[in-house]
Amino acid sequence: MIDSVERKIFSLIDENKAIGRKMMEAVNKQDLDALDDLLVPEYMNKQLKLQSREDLKEILRRQYKGMPDVHRTLEDIIADENSVWIKVTITGTHTGEYRGIAPTGKKYVMEAVPHYRIVDGKIVEGWSVWNPLDLFKQLGVIEYNGFPDEIIQPI
Numbered sequence: 596m597i598d599s600v601e602r603k604i605f606s607l608i609d610e611n612k613a614i615g616r617k618m619m620e621a622v623n624k625q626d627l628d629a630l631d632d633l634l635v636p637e638y639m640n641k642q643l644k645l646q647s648r649e650d651l652k653e654i655l656r657r658q659y660k661g662m663p664d665v666h667r668t669l670e671d672i673i674a675d676e677n678s679v680w681i682k683v684t685i686t687g688t689h690t691g692e693y694r695g696i697a698p699t700g701k702k703y704v705m706e707a708v709p710h711y712r713i714v715d716g717k718i719v720e721g722w723s724v725w726n727p728l729d730l731f732k733q734l735g736v737i738e739y740n741g742f743p744d745e746i747i748q749p750i
Contacts, residue, residue: 607676611713615679618711618718619669625659627652634718642722651721661693667707680710685725689734696736703733 597605614633621629630648638648645651658665665687673680684706689699707725711718731737 604676608674610716611674611676611679612672614713614716614718615672615674615681615711616669618709619667619681619683622655623666625655627655635714638718638720640721657693661691661696661698662687662689663691664688670706677714678710678712680708682706682708696731696734699734699736701734703730705730705733 617629618633621627621633630652634648634651636648637646638651639646640651643650643654645654665685667683667685669681669683671682684704686702686704688702689696691698705725707723709721709723712720728737
């Protein structure tokens, strides 16, 4: 039998998954105004050194400028009462300047796992696991073959 505490936890988990889905929907639609309802103004991302929701919007504007067709396909979503993790496949075409890199016209596919910490129904903090070297390799701006051969040792 589920008690009231468990019911509350399950409710928070469902709410956090919904917030994660709304975040991906807003980012895919390039609807930056929708982020005002999803993130606190003082949203932070230490990984990207973001100090506010507006900082995140600026990062996304730059991404949309460099890769106007960028799209995140939600592959899986996991949540607890405080967080949501979203496995996504990101696709796009590099048709504009991005991070100082002139347009290459190349398409890319990469995986990422954004994680958002949620308090009182709002995203307060985020970070992501992804491999920027893989993106830059696909854009043709670096040569990269994964881990250096000397690191891989037979067991």
